[in-house]
Each structure stands twice: as C-alpha cells, then as structure tokens.
Amino acid sequence: MEKRIALIEGDGIGPEILAEAVKVLRCIEERYGHHFTYVPVCAGGCAIDRYGTSLPKESLEACLDSDSVLLAAVGGPKWDGVDPSIRPEKALLAIRKELGLYANLRPARIFSQLKHASPLKESIVEKGIDFMVVRELIGGVYFGEKKTETVEGELRASDQMAYSEHEIRRIAHTAFQTARKRNGRVISVDKANVLDTSRLWRKVVHEVAQEYPDVSCTDMLVDNAAMQIVKDPSQFDVLVTENMFGDILSDEASMITGSIGLIPSASLGESRRGMYEPIHGSAPDIAGKNIANPIGMILSAGLMLKYAFDLDEEQKRIEDAVEQVLSDGYRCADIMEEGKTQLSCSEMGDQIVKTI
Amino acid sequence: MEKRIALIEGDGIGPEILAEAVKVLRCIEERYGHHFTYVPVCAGGCAIDRYGTSLPKESLEACLDSDSVLLAAVGGPKWDGVDPSIRPEKALLAIRKELGLYANLRPARIFSQLKHASPLKESIVEKGIDFMVVRELIGGVYFGEKKTETVEGELRASDQMAYSEHEIRRIAHTAFQTARKRNGRVISVDKANVLDTSRLWRKVVHEVAQEYPDVSCTDMLVDNAAMQIVKDPSQFDVLVTENMFGDILSDEASMITGSIGLIPSASLGESRRGMYEPIHGSAPDIAGKNIANPIGMILSAGLMLKYAFDLDEEQKRIEDAVEQVLSDGYRCADIMEEGKTQLSCSEMGDQIVKTI
Ligand SMILES: CC(C)[C@H](C(=O)O)[C@@H](O)C(=O)O
Ligand SMILES: CC(C)[C@H](C(=O)O)[C@@H](O)C(=O)O
Numbered sequence: 001m002e003k004r005i006a007l008i009e010g011d012g013i014g015p016e017i018l019a020e021a022v023k024v025l026r027c028i029e030e031r032y033g034h035h036f037t038y039v040p041v042c043a044g045g046c047a048i049d050r051y052g053t054s055l056p057k058e059s060l061e062a063c064l065d066s067d068s069v070l071l072a073a074v075g076g077p078k079w080d081g082v083d084p085s086i087r088p089e090k091a092l093l094a095i096r097k098e099l100g101l102y103a104n105l106r107p108a109r110i111f112s113q114l115k116h117a118s119p120l121k122e123s124i125v126e127k128g129i130d131f132m133v134v135r136e137l138i139g140g141v142y143f144g145e146k147k148t149e150t151v152e153g154e155l156r157a158s159d160q161m162a163y164s165e166h167e168i169r170r171i172a173h174t175a176f177q178t179a180r181k182r183n184g185r186v187i188s189v190d191k192a193n194v195l196d197t198s199r200l201w202r203k204v205v206h207e208v209a210q211e212y213p214d215v216s217c218t219d220m221l222v223d224n225a226a227m228q229i230v231k232d233p234s235q236f237d238v239l240v241t242e243n244m245f246g247d248i249l250s251d252e253a254s255m256i257t258g259s260i261g262l263i264p265s266a267s268l269g270e271s272r273r274g275m276y277e278p279i280h281g282s283a284p285d286i287a288g289k290n291i292a293n294p295i296g297m298i299l300s301a302g303l304m305l306k307y308a309f310d311l312d313e314e315q316k317r318i319e320d321a322v323e324q325v326l327s328d329g330y331r332c333a334d335i336m337e338e339g340k341t342q343l344s345c346s347e348m349g350d351q352i353v354k355t356i
Numbered sequence: 357m358e359k360r361i362a363l364i365e366g367d368g369i370g371p372e373i374l375a376e377a378v379k380v381l382r383c384i385e386e387r388y389g390h391h392f393t394y395v396p397v398c399a400g401g402c403a404i405d406r407y408g409t410s411l412p413k414e415s416l417e418a419c420l421d422s423d424s425v426l427l428a429a430v431g432g433p434k435w436d437g438v439d440p441s442i443r444p445e446k447a448l449l450a451i452r453k454e455l456g457l458y459a460n461l462r463p464a465r466i467f468s469q470l471k472h473a474s475p476l477k478e479s480i481v482e483k484g485i486d487f488m489v490v491r492e493l494i495g496g497v498y499f500g501e502k503k504t505e506t507v508e509g510e511l512r513a514s515d516q517m518a519y520s521e522h523e524i525r526r527i528a529h530t531a532f533q534t535a536r537k538r539n540g541r542v543i544s545v546d547k548a549n550v551l552d553t554s555r556l557w558r559k560v561v562h563e564v565a566q567e568y569p570d571v572s573c574t575d576m577l578v579d580n581a582a583m584q585i586v587k588d589p590s591q592f593d594v595l596v597t598e599n600m601f602g603d604i605l606s607d608e609a610s611m612i613t614g615s616i617g618l619i620p621s622a623s624l625g626e627s628r629r630g631m632y633e634p635i636h637g638s639a640p641d642i643a644g645k646n647i648a649n650p651i652g653m654i655l656s657a658g659l660m661l662k663y664a665f666d667l668d669e670e671q672k673r674i675e676d677a678v679e680q681v682l683s684d685g686y687r688c689a690d691i692m693e694e695g696k697t698q699l700s701c702s703e704m705g706d707q708i709v710k711t712i
Contacts (some may be wrong), residue, residue: 075549089549119586121477141497141517146552151520157556158518161497165510191600193431193445196502200513226604227611230475230586244547248582248604255583 001034003309006066008059010044011088012282013292013345014072020294020349021070021301027353028305028314039066043091044074045282048082055091063095068308069275070301071095073282097138100269102167103174104135104246106279107263108233108253113326117258117335124232131236132178133253135246136171137267139163140197142243163197163242165204172208174268175240179215185237186217189225189245201242222249229253254279261293261334262322264300266307274308276300290344293332295322298352321355328355357390359665362422364415366400367444368638369648369701370428376650376705377426377657383709384661384670395422399447400430401638404438411447419451424664425631426657427451429638453494456625458523459530460491460602461659462635463619464589464609469682473614473691480588487592488534489609491602492527493623495519496553498599519553519598521560528564530624531596535571541593542573545581545601557598578605585609610635617649617690618678620656622663632660642689646700649688651678654708677711684711 007022009015022038029036041062043055054074063069075088084090095101109130110118118125144160172188179186188205190198202219209217220228222245228235229252241249254260260280267275278296286292299322306315330351331340343351363378365371378394385392397418399411410430419425431444440446451457465486466474474481500516528544535542544561546554558575565573576584578601584591585608597605610616616636623631634652642648655678662671686707687696699707 154521156520157552159551162514164512195515196513223603223607226608230611247579251579252582255586
C-alpha cells in the first residue's frame with residue numbers, strides 16, 4: 001500500500017515523540033511491505049516564529065494533499081502574547097475545519113498494567129474504565145462569530161454557540177456506529193435545560209437514535225456527566241457531545257485513566273483523510289530532554305493505520321506491542337513506579353519497534 | 357434580630373429537606389433570641405402545575421420583599437416536556453437574574469469523617485480537599501440571546517456567550533476577597549486560547565489582581581482544570597470562572613468530595629439579599645420517602661445566617677453540630693457505611709437540633 005502522510009511535529013516535545021511514531025511506522029512498512037511517504041508540515045508556534053502565521057497556506061495544502069495527517073502537539077506559553085488571529089491553536093482549529101474533521105474520537109480506557117496510576121480508588125477502577133468520547137469538533141462556540149467591541153464605554157466580548165441539524169446528525173451517526181462496534185450504549189451529553197443548541201442537539205440525537213434500534217440512547221446533563229465520569233465511569237460506553245463540552249469532558253475522562261501520555265485520538269470527517277494526535281499537550285517544560293512519553297503518539301499512528309488505511313492487523317500489532325512493553329515493565333518518566341525500568345522517549349520507541 | 361426569609365421548597369425532596377432546615381433555624385431563633393418570619397414561595401415544577409408558570413410574579417415579588425431566600429431544589433423529569441419558556445429551571449435562572457445574584461459560592465471540602473466517601477484514592481484525598489468555587493452566575497451563555505430558526509431548510513439553534521468588563525470585574529473582586537479570607541490563592545479558569553469572552557475575562561481578572569498584591573493569581577484552561585480537579589485538588593484554594601464552566605467544574609469539584617448531599621451554596625449580589633441552596637438536585641426518585649439527606653440544606657441555612665445576617669456565631673453553631681453528628685456516627689442513606697447509625701431525613705434534622 002502506498003500512502004502520503006503529512007507530519008506536523010509542532011512545538012515542545014512534538015518533534016521527539018513524532019520521531020518515535022515514524023520509527024514505528026517504518027518498521028510496519030518493512031514488515032508488511034507498505035510504502036509511506038512522509039511530508040513534513042510546518043504548523044503551530046514554530047510556524048509563527050518562521051512565517052508569522054501558525055498555518056501557512058502551503059502547510060494547509062500539504063495536509064489536503066495527503067492521505068492522512070499525523071500531528072504531535074502545538075502551542076506553548078511562548079506564544080501566549082501573540083495576536084489571537086495567528087495563535088498556534090489556530091492552526092489546529094483551521095486544519096480541523098478545512099479538512100472537515102467533525103468527529104473527534106478519544107478512548108478513555110485503563111491499561112491493565114497501569115491501574116494503579118488512576119487517581120480514582122480501586123473499587124471504582126475495578127468496575128472497568130473503557131469508553132469512547134465522541135466529540136463534535138468543528139461547530140459550536142469554537143467556530144461561532146467572535147466579537148470584542150466597546151459598548152457603553154466598556155469592552156464587551158461575545159462568542160456565538162451555534163448548531164445546525166446536519167451538524168448534529170452526522171456526529172450522532174458517528175456515535176451510534178461507534179457504539180455498534182462496542183457495547184451498544186450511547187450517552188448523549190447536553191445542557192438542554194438551559195441552551196437552545198442543546199435542545200436541538202437532543203431532538204436530532206433522538207431522531208437518529210430511531211435508526212439504531214439495537215443501540216440504547218440516554219441523555220445526560222453536562223454538569224451531571226462531569227460528576228458521573230468520576231463517580232462511576234463504568235456506566236459509559238460511548239459518550240457523545242458538542243465541541244466545548246467534549247473538550248472538557250474528554251480531558252476529564254482521560255485523566256481518570258491516570259495515563260494521559262498514552263491516549264491517542266482520531267479526528268475524522270466524510271473523506272478518509274483524518275488527523276491523528278495524542279491527547280496530551282506540547283509540554284514545553286520537558287521539551288528537548290528526551291524524557292517525554294511517545295506512546296500516545298505511537299498509538300495515534302496506529303489509529304491512523306486502522307481508520308484511514310484499513311490496516312487493522314497492523315494497528316493491532318502496534319497496540320499489542322505497547323501492551324507487551326508495559327507488561328515487560330518498561331515505563332517512561334510520567335508513569336514510572338518502583339520496580340519498573342525507566343526508558344527515555346527514544347528508548348521507548350526502540351523497545352516498541354523491537355517488540356513488533 | 358428580625359428577618360423575613362422566603363422559603364422555596366420546590367420539587368422532589370425539596371419540601372422534606374427544607375422542613376429540616378427550618379427546624380434548625382427555629383432552634384437558632386430560640387437560642388439566640390432572633391425572630392425570623394418565613395414566607396412560603398411557590399416556584400419550580402409545582403408552580404407550573406398550579407399556575408402554568410415556574411415563577412409567578414407574586415413569587416418573585418415575595419423574594420424581592422424578603423431579606424433572604426432559602427431554596428431547596430426545583431425540577432424533575434415530570435416537566436421535561438414543558439415549553440422551554442416555563443421550565444422549572446427558568447424560575448431559578450429568573451430569581452438569580454432579578455435579584456442580581458452574580459456570584460455563586462460553592463465550597464468543595466471533605467469532612468474528615470467522610471474521607472472514605474471520596475471516589476479519589478487515599479493518597480490524593482490525604483493531601484487535602486478544601487477549596488471554593490466562585491462561579492459567575494448571571495452572564496455568559498446562560499443569559500445570552502437564544503434563537504432557533506430555519507436556515508436553508510433546516511433548524512439552526514444558537515446561544516450567545518457574552519461578557520462585559522463590569523460583569524467580570526465584580527466576580528473577580530468576589531474571588532480575590534474570598535481568597536483573602538482563605539489561603540490567598542486564586543486560580544482563574546477560562547478558554548482564552550479559543551474564546552473572545554475568555555480573553556476579555558483574563559484581561560479583566562489580571563487588572564483586578566493588581567489590587568490584591570497579597571493574593572496570587574494563576575490562569576488555567578478549562579480542559580486542564582477538569583483534569584487538575586481530579587488529579588490534585590489540593591492545589592486549589594479559590595477557583596473562579598464564568599457561568600457555564602462553573603456549572604460543570606463546581607459539580608465535578610463537589611463529586612470528588614463524595615458527599616454532594618452535604619454541600620451548601622450561596623448566591624450573592626450587591627445587596628445583602630442572597631439565595632442559599634444545597635448543590636444537589638430534587639431527586640424525584642427518593643421524594644416523599646423521608647430518606648433524603650438534609651445536611652446540604654441545613655448548611656445552606658447556616659451560610660445564610662453568616663453572609664446575609666452577619667450571624668457568624670450562629671452559623672458556626674450549625675456547622676459544629678453537623679460535624680458532631682457525623683463524628684457521633686449518624687448518617688443518612690446516601691453516605692451510610694457499616695457500623696454507623698442510619699437516620700431518616702427528619703431524624704437527621706432532629707439530631708442536629710438536639711446537638712445544637
Ligand atoms: C488547543 C485547543 C484549541 C484544543 C481544543 O480545545 O480543541 C485542545 O484542547 C484539544 O482538546 O484538542
Ligand atoms: C438547574 C440548572 C439550570 C442549574 C444551572 O445550570 O445553573 C443547576 O445545574 C445549578 O448548577 O445550579
């Protein structure tokens with residue numbers, strides 16, 4: 001199989017972890033006789049430094065020209081002061097929007113080897129944490145009209161939160177289809193007791209639910225969801241919600257696993273071209289030290305093989321190797337514990353390659 | 357001291373728990389020679405059933421005529437189908453708005469007697485959980501313009517999220533003043549990498565921070581805050597944020613204490629007339645069974661004595677009594693554990709009165 005993969009290393013630990021993912025992909029190419037072309041794409045803070053904008057036109061075009069995009073991490077306090085219109089995060093949002101990536105999938109699950117890392121107590125962890133957050137990614141308050149103006153002598157800022165039926169319908173389908181391949185339970189999260197967007201959300205989700213009689217569908221208010229994720233995460237199979245709520249709840253969900261350095265994510269649209277990235281940030285404080293955990297990045301490359309290229313076996317191979325390496329007692333600094341062997345970022349990549 | 361207190365029992369377990377709070381207030385009246393006049397006010401689902409609207413004009417006026425409002429809980433699935441304009445929650449939002457209650461204070465702390473109830477593991481709980489969530493309560497997406505209209509042949513809904521400088525400034529002052537009476541640390545939560553409202557929020561909070569050189573001020577993104585509350589709640593002293601984020605994070609914060617039935621809240625404005633309510637809901641499933649936990653309601657009445665009437669000693673008396681009752685091994689069903697004595701809702705009220 002021949003594929004073009006756009007590589008955005010971005011900022012902070014981005015370059016280090018992406019290098020390890022490419023190592024793993026090269027190993028898969030060799031093993032399975034594929035041929036991937038890697039196209040380095042400059043975006044994020046480093047692009048601001050070099051080109052004065054976080055997403056130069058050439059970078060966006062390179063993404064659009066590729067079969068898939070692998071992104072490490074963008075942003076950092078260094079660019080906190082730059083104009084909002086060219087912030088590092090803008091690159092991320094623009095790619096999501098321009099590629100039409102309306103569905104963000106983030107698994108929240110506990111590796112059996114890392115149960116102790118969860119901040120939740122054993123009696124809760126034991127019941128199992130294994131669910132998928134399906135977050136709408138290109139609508140809502142992130143992309144609504146933004147204004148800051150002077151009204152009656154003072155500044156007034158506003159962000160429009162908006163959703164149309166078709167935007168809700170397509171992400172609802174993603175959720176129900178995801179649930180079908182899992183345990184058949186969708187929990188849809190909104191704030192229908194307050195927001196018009198949420199009431200429309202609920203209406204459309206219920207309509208779509210009719211088409212999936214084999215999948216159960218329950219509504220949950222967002223404040224309650226924030227509680228339930230901590231209280232009893234085992235109740236969730238697929239949690240679907242709008243962009244802003246999804247940002248908050250998916251991060252909460254990943255934190256209860258205790259190993260955010262290991263969680264991959266996939267952002268998908270109508271076409272097969274998606275974007276794959278670990279859920280953690282650019283961690284500028286540990287950048288350049290070769291101590292970051294590359295597993296979330298490597299598993300993201302795995303998800304890419306599966307979702308974008310239908311290479312299920314290859315993906316499984318990567319996931320199994322990660323599990324094996326963890327079982328063999330190898331850890332990076334973020335999840336280090338007594339009696340285990342601590343590896344650097346590049347050593348972890350090597351170990352996973354060796355295991356594959 | 358003579359005071360008029362508006363009592364909104366609302367729906368579900370509301371009447372049961374409010375009765376216990378009044379029991380405790382009567383005991384305080386007697387003990388300290390105060391005279392409180394209790395004005396029953398009909399609002400919420402029960403008002404919809406009786407008057408076709410969740411907040412009849414007379415009810416709002418009774419609140420405005422009082423020195424303080426005690427509210428139990430409103431809403432329930434029974435009214436899920438009613439028109440958004442008369443929903444039970446509308447009453448709550450309207451009272452907050454009409455009384456100008458812009459600051460919602462919700463303590464997240466663990467009673468030493470109930471440490472085991474936290475869903476977090478011991479190593480985290482041991483570091484201490486004791487912080488105050490200061491939530492802006494009458495701005496943002498809750499109160500911005502709402503629209504549902506047909507655009508290009510499909511429905512499109514929108515909610516406006518907006519903040520003006522003065523709205524941010526006053527809640528920032530509340531946060532810094534609260535921190536001064538606590539441990540002098542404010543964490544301000546926003547989504548400044550995406551939202552215009554958050555960028556204005558951050559700017560104004562930083563300006564106000566200048567006036568409190570003795571209080572530290574740090575920014576945190578809302579997705580990160582959702583993680584940090586679970587990962588290391590001991591880092592928080594005062595967490596201040598806008599309405600929607602505050603709704604989500606304050607519920608998450610209360611859940612990590614493991615005893616949401618015990619948490620009171622105060623909603624304050626420029627005048628001394630505030631509204632006091634437990635943070636839990638109306639729990640229709642256990643309504644009428646006399647098994648609800650009245651402690652959150654009773655502690656809310658305590659907060660009212662302190663914040664609205666300056667009766668610090670009386671408030672302390674109530675809080676101490678609650679602590680004592682817990683130490684003596686009395687529990688309601690929600691926090692029952694082996695070896696303790698389970699009390700009904702009214703028995704818990706009696707026990708607290710007896711202890712006062
Ligand atoms: C960096 C930021 C704009 C982004 C978001 O809020 O979507 C990030 O938090 C994420 O969740 O991918
Ligand atoms: C009932 C609802 C409108 C309300 C809110 O969202 O403010 C509640 O969740 C709360 O936090 O007091």
